[in-house]
Amino acid sequence: MAGVAGYTCVFTEGATPFTVADARDITLTASGKKIDTSVRGGGGWMDFIQGLKEVEIEMEHLWVPSDQSYTDLWTAYSTSAKIAFTCVDNATSGKGFSGNMIVTKLVLKQPLDGGLMLSFGFAVCGTLTKV
Numbered sequence: 001m002a003g004v005a006g007y008t009c010v011f012t013e014g015a016t017p018f019t020v021a022d023a024r025d026i027t028l029t030a031s032g033k034k035i036d037t038s039v040r041g042g043g044g045w046m047d048f049i050q051g052l053k054e055v056e057i058e059m060e061h062l063w064v065p066s067d068q069s070y071t072d073l074w075t076a077y078s079t080s081a082k083i084a085f086t087c088v089d090n091a092t093s094g095k096g097f098s099g100n101m102i103v104t105k106l107v108l109k110q111p112l113d114g115g116l117m118l119s120f121g122f123a124v125c126g127t128l129t130k131v
Contacts, residue, residue, distance in 0.1 A: 029057075032052070102123055105120065
């Protein structure tokens with residue numbers, strides 16, 4: 001079974017999707033809250049069911065002020081707008097996830113010995129769709 005090189009992965013955003021070409025590292029984390037359903041008659045063991053689901057995305061982005069994705073993401077952040085996204089393994093197979101998200105965090109890193117990096121945090125709103 002062949003793996004997939006990370007550099008071939010594609011992250012798009014916006015109503016008219018385009019690739020966020022200056023993105024470096026992207027992490028999509030899906031989790032389900034746990035609800036404790038333990039009872040006294042459980043033989044000393046805790047029991048849980050899955051509650052509400054949550055998806056967060058972190059993206060490290062090379063600072064390129066003229067990049068359209070930076071403009072779109074800044075506008076979405078400053079206006080609290082939801083934006084569409086897709087995160088797929090590569091442009092050929094297109095397997096991954098899509099949905100709508102809001103920008104929850106912007107962090108500008110200015111290292112002494114490296115390029116300027118802008119990190120974005122996102123919260124997925126509603127359903128995460130497998131594509």
